[in-house]
Each structure stands twice: as structure tokens, then as C-alpha cells.
Amino acid sequence: MISTLWTWLYWMWVASEVVIAAVTRTRRSSGNVRDRGSMLLLWIVIVASITACEWIRYTIPATMFGRAHWLQAAALIALMAGLAIRWTAIFTLGKSFSANVAIRESQKVHRTGLYRFVRHPSYLGLLLVFLAVGLHARNWISLVLAVVPTTLALFYRIxxxxxxxxxxxxxxxxxxxxxxxxxxxxxx
Incomplete structure (x- = not known):
């Protein structure tokens, strides 16, 4: 059951990221894009991290607590929490959210919802998703490959x-x- 739910939520997250990027991307011609390559870097790191994480998962035997079901449950909880935080943050920003760094004329500093607690809740959600990916692989190397590059890319983006x-x-x-x-x- 955990495995099936994980698979559905994981692919829902992948699809949502593609849709969010396509729908909310600000055109460079608008003149207000200040991305400095951070979106491209983030996508490259995300794809490379997931690919490496999965490759390691299947080529090196599980090295983190064997096939512990509690670890799979922890990964599922981290995934659900990450998705809830990320999607709530994006929904809170509404039209102000952009996949690339761009300031819109009507934009304001948001201090409501999750933005009362942290300045970048959507990135916090994304980090939780990658923690979940690493935990789900049940491999220390995969955990590092999922979390560290993504964290570094997000720090640049921030x-x-x-x-x-x-x-x-x-x-x-x-x-x-x-x-x-x-x-x-x-x-x-």
C-alpha cells in the first residue's frame, strides 16, 4: 500500500512541476525576468539527482536499514508534507508565482499563510520532497545525492x-x- 501511494504521489509531483513550470513561466521578452540561469540549473540538478539516486538505488544494495517499512512510511510522510507545503505556497502567491525569477508590476511582499513563517516555503516543500526521494531509496548515497545538490541549487536560487x-x-x-x-x- 505504501509503495502504491508513493508511486501515485511521486508521479503527481513530477507532473505538477512540469505543469507549474509551463504555466507560470514569465517570458523573457517581458523585461522583468531576473533568473540568471537559476531555473535551468535547478531543472538540471533535479533531473540529475533523481537519475543518480535511482541508478544507485538499483545498483548498490540497500544500505540504510535494509527494507525497513518505517523508513518507507517516513519517506511517504516527508513526500506528503513537502507536496502540501509546496502547493500551498504556490497557491498562496497566486498570479505572483513564477517558475523563473521575475517581479510583476502588481506583485507585493507576501506575509500571509506559510509566508508568515518562512520566506521560501515552496523551496522548503521541494527540499522535503527530495529528502523523501532519498529516504525512499533506502541508500545513504542516494540520500546524499537527492538532498545535497538540490539544497545547493536552491541556495543559489534563493x-x-x-x-x-x-x-x-x-x-x-x-x-x-x-x-x-x-x-x-x-x-x-
């Missing part, structure tokens, strides 16, 4: 995004940054 937001909103965003952590409430 840097680019926050630079654009500070330029667009000035002191309002700086004040929000002082009050609200990036990814983990009260921590980071």
Missing part, C-alpha cells in the same frame, strides 16, 4: 530571488527578511 526582491521592494523586503527566516522557522 540568493538570486532575494536580490531581485530587495531591488524591487527595498526596505519593505529587507524588514521582512529580518523578521522571517528563509527556510526553517526561527532557525534559518
Amino acid at each position: 540568493h538570486i530571488e532575494e536580490t531581485a526582491l530587495r531591488e524591487a521592494f527595498g526596505e519593505e523586503y529587507v524588514a521582512y527578511s529580518r523578521e522571517t527566516k528563509r527556510l526553517l522557522p526561527g532557525v534559518f
Whole structure:
């Protein structure tokens, strides 16, 4: 049952990311795209991480607690939490959400919903999804390959995004940054 639910949710997530990227991508011709290659980098890292993670999973025997069902349950919980956080964050931003870094004229600094607790909840959700992918593989190498490159790519993306937001909103965003952590409430 866990395996079937995992498979459905995993492929739902993959499909949702493709749809979100296609629907919310701001055209470069609009002049307000400040992505600096971070979206392309993120997609490359995501595809490479998942590919490497799955390859390792099937070529190196499980090295993390064997076939522990509790680990599969933990992976499923992390996946569901990650999806819920990511989709809620995207829904909260509505038309302000863009797959690439772009500031729209009507955009404002969001401080409602999950944005009260962290500045980048959609990235927190994505990190939880990749933690889930690594745990699901039941392999320490896969866990590292799923989490570390994605985290590094997201840190670059956050840097680019926050630079654009500070330029667009000035002191309002700086004040929000002082009050609200990036990814983990009260921590980071």
C-alpha cells in the first residue's frame, strides 16, 4: 500500500512541476525576468539527482536499514508534507508565482499563510520532497545525492530571488527578511 501511494504521489509531483513550470513561466521578452540561469540549473540538478539516486538505488544494495517499512512510511510522510507545503505556497502567491525569477508590476511582499513563517516555503516543500526521494531509496548515497545538490541549487536560487526582491521592494523586503527566516522557522 505504501509503495502504491508513493508511486501515485511521486508521479503527481513530477507532473505538477512540469505543469507549474509551463504555466507560470514569465517570458523573457517581458523585461522583468531576473533568473540568471537559476531555473535551468535547478531543472538540471533535479533531473540529475533523481537519475543518480535511482541508478544507485538499483545498483548498490540497500544500505540504510535494509527494507525497513518505517523508513518507507517516513519517506511517504516527508513526500506528503513537502507536496502540501509546496502547493500551498504556490497557491498562496497566486498570479505572483513564477517558475523563473521575475517581479510583476502588481506583485507585493507576501506575509500571509506559510509566508508568515518562512520566506521560501515552496523551496522548503521541494527540499522535503527530495529528502523523501532519498529516504525512499533506502541508500545513504542516494540520500546524499537527492538532498545535497538540490539544497545547493536552491541556495543559489534563493540568493538570486532575494536580490531581485530587495531591488524591487527595498526596505519593505529587507524588514521582512529580518523578521522571517528563509527556510526553517526561527532557525534559518
